[in-house]
Amino acid sequence: MKEPKDLNVKTIRFPVTIDEKLCKLVKKFSRGKLQLFGQMVEYFHKTGKDPADINDEVLKNTLVKNHDTYIRFIRAQEEKMLIPVKTEVDRMVASQVKIIDSFNSQVLKANRDLLAGQRETDRLLKLIAEKLDDKESLKLKFLYILNYYSKASQNAAPRDKEAFLQEARQHVSKL
Known part of the structure; x- marks a missing residue:
C-alpha cells in the first residue's frame, strides 16, 4: 500500500512576534497552526477583504451601498404606493367631511323648519283658543x-x- 503523498510542501518563514500572536489565536480558537492559517487564507480569499485594511473600508462601503439601495427602494415604494394611497385617503376624508357637512346642514335646516312650523301651529292654536x-x-x-x-x-x-x-x-x- 502506498502512503499518501504529503501535501504540505511549502514553507513560510515569519518573525517570532508573529508566531506568538499565531499561538495566541491557536489557543483561542482551539485549532492547529496549519488549520488556522488555511482558514485565514480562505477567509480573505472568499471575502475579498484586504488584510491591511484594519478599518474594513470594503465592509463599510458595502454597508453604505446596501443602505443606499434600501433607501432607494423605500423612496421608490413611497413614490409608487405610499404617496398615492395617502393622496386618495386625504381625498376620501375631504369627501366624507363634505358629505357630513351637507348632511348636517340639511338636518339642521329641516329641524329649523320643523321648529318654525311648530311655533306657527302653537301661535294659531292660541289665536283660535282666544277666538273661541x-x-x-x-x-x-x-x-x-x-x-x-x-x-x-x-x-x-x-x-x-x-x-x-x-x-x-x-x-x-x-x-
Missing part, C-alpha cells in the same frame, strides 16, 4: 242678548219689536 269662547261664556252672552231683547221689546211698538228682534239675531250670529 267656552260654553259658559257663550251662555252668558246669549242670556245678555235675550234679556236685552226681552226688556227692549216689552214697552216697544210692534214695528220696533221687529227691529229689536233683528238686532238680537245679529248679536247671536256674532257669537
